[in-house]
Amino acid sequence: MDETSGSLQWRVPAGLPAAKLAGAVLLVALGLLFADGDPVRVAVAVLAAVALAGWAVRDLVAPVRLAVDPAGLTVIQGFAGRRLLPWSAVETIAVDRRPRLGLTSETLEIDAGSSLHLFGRYDLGATPEEVAAALRAARPVS
Template sequence: MDEISPVRQWRVPTNLPVTKLAGAVLLVALGLLFADGDPVRLVVAGLAAATLAGWAVRDLVAPVRLAVDPAGLTVIHGFAGRRLLPWPTVEAINVDRRQRLGVTGEVLEIDAGESLHLFGRYDLGATPEEVAAELRAARRYP
């Protein structure tokens, strides 16, 4: 039987924050280019760019979204904090699949009783199904 590594982490893909920052710069450039002196357009472009940049900063400050070890799961909490979910508090590990507009989306759900933690493909750098399988396997070997 294969031995499970004591610590496994899933993180945001490295190209994602770079793409978000490039999008923020593009929004500012487009706002300046097409605002035609309209302050509302400039403000809207600036707010959208600031939101996208803040989202990218979170990816850079806290790239690891989920980790597993013999003690349990460590999940991101808040903007960049961490929270340990000991194995006894983890009630369920599921993958929710929904189809919208012809596209199927998957979300990893970790139910810890009083809290529910959701992770998408771009949070994990892997498919939620793959991560769920690894978490279930790790849970068997506490």
């Protein structure tokens, strides 16, 4: 969480894009190492690496996923765009917990009526529960 000029921001953890880029390089290396001359294996490894690298680039270009200020919430939209959700448009702020494979995943859900915005721990750099509490505290009382 960053506090900048009266607003709070949540961003992708700094090491995550580097890990994704390292994974992309590893995919290409493994694809070349285990291809055995098969161009399809190399192509699949390269395509997967390009997708992973594109995901890392998004983290570098638009690291801030969610911000809050007195006007409302600013959420990421599309690849690297931003969208302001005025407080009047925000219907609910909730945390969805789901058990899966012995682990519990948490997702921050911001329901703005015509749109639903979902954020995980690695989008925010904090637990969804902490962010939900901060958003509820920042919401003006009407």
